[in-house]
Amino acid sequence: MNIRYDVEQLPERKTGGKESEELLALKAFLAGTQRNMVIEYEEENSAKNRYGTLRKFRSDNKLQDVFDLYRREKVICIIRTKRRK
Numbered sequence: 802m803n804i805r806y807d808v809e810q811l812p813e814r815k816t817g818g819k820e821s822e823e824l825l826a827l828k829a830f831l832a833g834t835q836r837n838m839v840i841e842y843e844e845e846n847s848a849k850n851r852y853g854t855l856r857k858f859r860s861d862n863k864l865q866d867v868f869d870l871y872r873r874e875k876v877i878c879i880i881r882t883k884r885r886k
Contacts, residue, residue, distance in 0.1 A: 823851050823877075824858060830879065831867065838879040848875045855879070 823840060830838045842848040852872040859865060870879045 821851070821854065823855060827855060827858065827879065830881075831864075836881050840877045840879075842875045842877075845875050848872055848877055852877050 826838070826840070840848075840851070842851070849872070852870070855870055855877065859868070859870065867883060868879055868881050870877060872878075
């Protein structure tokens with residue numbers, strides 16, 4: 802282990818990452834008029850991880866009344882419940 806103090810040149814800080822492809826697709830879905838959307842993955846673990854991401858986005862933005870989502874094995878289904886105003 803190496804600990805240093807008063808370093809002249811600090812490493813650059815990473816600033817927020819880019820949004821995932823799923824979040825971009827979800828935002829486009831919400832902006833459009835489609836009634837439902839399905840995202841299918843190669844592996845079930847990928848679907849589990851992305852499902853958590855989409856649920857967090859939904860709760861952080863208080864969109865529970867706008868759309869519903871559920872996961873079945875390797876597929877995530879998103880259903881519009883009402884139009885956002």
